[in-house]
Amino acid sequence: MTLTQFLVIGAALFALGVYGLLVRRNLVLILLSVELMLAAVNINLVAFEAFLVTTQAIGQVFAIFVITVAAAEVGIGLAIVLMIFRNRRSANVDDLSLMRW
Amino acid sequence: MTLGDWISQPVNWVFSALGLAVVFSGFRVVTAKNVVHAALYLVGALAGTAGLFLLLSAEFVAWSLVLVYIGAVVVLFLFGIMITRAPTGLDPALDTNRKLVPGVLAAAVFALMTWAAFDAFGVEQITSAGVATDNALLGESLLGRFVIPFEVVSFVLLGALIGGITIARRDLTPVEEEERAAV
Incomplete structure (x- = not known):
């Protein structure tokens, strides 16, 4: 196994996340794309940890931090989506043009 | 190391299967026309990612990914979908029509990162694989x-x-x- 093959998978997942973030109109689906990008970051962290083998498993520790923060992000994000949906009867970003002149 | 050497290692067959599953599921997450399917394909992408972590001998991270993401986050997403989109059928207006620029941008991001990875690390081997953290x-x-x-x-x-x-x-x-x- 080479390090590069894991980095390429991470890059592919990140690029797919970028594409989904820009193309999707539904807020929940945009959050799904963000999750893909965070998974790509985790792959990179764990791959570099396996490559460098730090004495304190730093890469894996930070992957755990990323997982935790991502869980918090989803909780808050979905609460905001819920609030927007309740107020505006829609979860499409196109309909949220209130602050655009 | 040539491509033949790479393919001759059985661990790379496992990697190829997992990598294809991850990329295909990730692709379906951003292209699926049904919202629920998109969330369920995320399960596939994350399960494949957990498999890659097992290949990299990171057991704890792999299982916490399964527990936290597949167990909790995807369920939260399904709740969010059920609440905000009561009729969860096909929806043609799920994506914008302007897909060219995002596609080019994503391809450019992928090409740049892949080139940077090859340029920096080439075919350097991961030697620690197989020894559990x-x-x-x-x-x-x-x-x-x-x-x-x-x-x-x-x-x-x-x-x-x-x-x-x-x-x-x-x-x-x-x-x-x-x-x-x-x-």
């Missing part, structure tokens, strides 16, 4: 050198919990408050 080491690291970030992250989770409840809670309208006061 000691969970005791991970625990000592989390509660030793990284104890302050660990505590900060726990406060982030607490803040997210309180914030989620506060944001999603429906406030009573003035009329409802009067009715409640009258009772």
Whole structure:
């Protein structure tokens, strides 16, 4: 196994996340794309940890931090989506043009 | 190392299968026309990612990914979809029509990162594979050198919990408050 093959998978997942973030109109689906990008970051962290083998498993520790923060992000994000949906009867970003002149 | 050497290692067959599953599921997450399918394909992408972590001998991270993501986050997403899109059938207006620029941008991001990875690391081998990371080491690291970030992250989770409840809670309208006061 080479390090590069894991980095390429991470890059592919990140690029797919970028594409989904820009193309999707539904807020929940945009959050799904963000999750893909965070998974790509985790792959990179764990791959570099396996490559460098730090004495304190730093890469894996930070992957755990990323997982935790991502869980918090989803909780808050979905609460905001819920609030927007309740107020505006829609979860499409196109309909949220209130602050655009 | 040539391509033939790479293919001759059985671990790379496992990697190829997992990598294809991850990329295909990720592709379906961003292209599926049904919202529920998109969320369920995320399960496939994350399960494949957990498999890659097992290949990299990171057992603890792999299983916490399965527990936290597939067990909790995807269920949250399904709740969010059920609440905000009651009829969950096919929806042709799920994507914007302007897909060219995002596609080119994503391809450029992928090409740049792939080129950078090959340029920096080439075919350098991961030699530690097969030796499981000691969970005791991970625990000592989390509660030793990284104890302050660990505590900060726990406060982030607490803040997210309180914030989620506060944001999603429906406030009573003035009329409802009067009715409640009258009772």
